[in-house]
Amino acid sequence: MVVKVAIGAGHGGFGATPGKRTPDGEYEWDFNNKVVLAAIKYLKQYQGVEIMRLDDPSGKTDVPLSTRTNKANTWGADIYVSCHHNANTGVWGDWTGTETFYYVGSAKGKKLAQLIHAKVLKAYGLRDRGIKRGNHLYVIKNTKMPAVLIEGGFMDSTIDIKKLRDDKVLDAAGKAIAEGVAEYFGLKKKMGGQSKPSKPSKSSTKSSKGSSTKWTGQILRKGDSGPIVRSMQNMLISKGFSLPKFGADGHFGDETERAVRAAQRATGIPVDGIAGPQTYRALRNYSGSSFRFRHWNGSVIRNGERGKHVKELQDRLLALGYKLPKYGADGVMGSETANAVRKFQRDAGIKVDGIPGPETKKSLEGRG
Structure with missing residues (x-):
């Protein structure tokens, strides 16, 4: 050829x-x-x-x-x-x-x-x-x-x-x-008149316990690619951490890093966006969320809105590691809460607009 x-x-x-x-x-x-x-x-x-x-x-x-x-x-x-x-x-x-x-x-x-x-x-x-x-x-x-x-x-x-x-x-x-x-x-x-196949990408040859295609906790980070990354992505998807744009394409890009961070937040382990042994164990044992909102029914929450449902949203964001450093869970939908919602939406792979609604509620209930 x-x-x-x-x-x-x-x-x-x-x-x-x-x-x-x-x-x-x-x-x-x-x-x-x-x-x-x-x-x-x-x-x-x-x-x-x-x-x-x-x-x-x-x-x-x-x-x-x-x-x-x-x-x-x-x-x-x-x-x-x-x-x-x-x-x-x-x-x-x-x-x-x-x-x-x-x-x-x-x-x-x-x-x-x-x-x-x-x-x-x-x-x-x-x-x-x-x-x-x-x-x-x-x-x-x-x-x-x-x-x-x-x-x-x-x-x-x-x-x-x-x-x-x-x-x-x-x-x-x-x-x-x-x-x-x-x-x-x-x-x-x-190579000296003979040839050998070009080496696969480094990430696809990383292995523990002899596996080169199945992810079992090998360290993966942004920029890695290959079958082992695809295996990790499939595990994320199976646990509810979606990759809506590229799916399990074998490339560790921004979307995969956001999903890894979301998984780490949901499982209560340190959040660094790097998939390694701790993330693997946490995902393997993760069975989804039993959290349900009591006061918020999923209706759109607009800027300036107040009430128990807003505070419940803020409490949920804080529990998942999304910071509200200035006002905390004060029950008021303001710019700080909207920014935290945007970050969550981005990590969850859903529409990013900073406006909590039915899709955001569903994703918040499906995390950790």
Whole structure:
């Protein structure tokens, strides 16, 4: 099997693209280029890979996006990878994080994004901004193959710039892309004329008592992926901690972390969003909630509303670990209670609006 990988560094260097630089004047393309060079280097270690670079390798011109996508489409690329680094205001700030875009509606695109994002996230070591809808992005929208666009970090971040200026980090990011592509296609690595299967992701090989696919308490955290993560997600779902957006997809992202935190709150163990032996034991012994509201019938509680039913809601939120530091359970529906409701709704995987109603009541009764 031969797979065709189209890859490019976003924009151009040497002032070829207006803007697209750090507050100190470093060009985004310079960072992007180092990641692409590393990705190509490591992709060449696998059997059956053809690579087309879509940007100008010299950085002296900014190849038009239409030219890039047309080349990839005409060549018949199997996947398209675009490497970028983000910017916010253009002046230094403390925003941070790595994110990956894909075409929502493409199952293959989503899978590619998940595999690459999980590995790239570890390489940069920055906050997980998640995989996101990229249907509006030209290279995502106008390619005929699964495509991803990676924003490794913020060029105008006092946090992220330390990573971007570290060539070892950018090399690791390129390697992460190559490993994600290899896992996506199931590529075999070249090795002295012989080949061996590319190593599965680290999280899928974590094991205790010899199991590599069933979760029995192995430590899992955001960014991990593989069958063992899917096993953990299935346990969460079976215990009533829903994953409405992505389900048991084998990727430990924001939604799974929220569900883990909700499970930890419900079972009364320390809340850190990391699934390990204590979380496993707590989930295994968890049989759901016997709690029922006495005064609140599930009717919508509006801002400014008062009464026993509001205090009962507040008491329930406090019992589950959602703080009301200023007013506590005072029986008044205010902004502090609404914020706690939003946090609970987000953890429960239901509509987040800060307004308690029937769905929120049902979820509150189904926790711990």
